[in-house]
Amino acid sequence: MVVDRFGDADADRVFHGLADATRRDIVERVLREPQSVSALARRYAMSFAAVQKHVAVLERAGLVTKQRRGREQLVRGNPDILRTVARLLESYEQIWRYRARAIEDILAEDDTPERT
Template sequence: MVVGTGVAQLDQDEVDRIFGALADATRRDIVVRVLRDEQSVSALARRYSMSFAAVQKHVAVLERAALVHKRRQGREQIVSGDVETVRAAARLLDAYEAVWRGRVDRIADLLAQDDDHQQHPPTQDERDPS
């Protein structure tokens, strides 16, 4: 099953990986940092009160979700954010928002119709057309 709108559509497994990865605050913070400016895994690890290995695991989860990419530069692994994956996730959230806005609009229309009926009760002719 493919979900989303626009050019880059995501299959259900991709959606699960992306939002699973973003469910963790540290991983969200890493994504924000590497979207601003690519950083080495070592530099990222210095920012968190956890082991280097734990940060590597977080980066690996983000990489599996295609939210970041790693490349070697000498002895360092450089992490950069994937803007297209973030945009695809944002488009999916926009589509969900459109569904809910449509539902809210329909509820508002129903309430307005009900309010009209209460303010203007049907006449005898409208009640009994015989």
């Protein structure tokens, strides 16, 4: 199942990026307002290099982009990739809703008394 040319490798990178609480927090912050890597690093009890690595994972996943501004690099959230992921999850939800209805129909058939 592919949504807008969003392949398995793309989905794997995005979900890997979102699998960590710090990375989810970074995405949330930079979706609200672009921030430098330095500003982000001040918010976490970890080294600047560790935050850079988190940002690199998010960038490979397409969840954020970096843009140089003078000596700093601004990190911005990418809402387009989140919309694509939301559509992918919605397609899975439709499959499961269909399956749940099918199971309900089967169970309802079992509940009806047999006529002889």
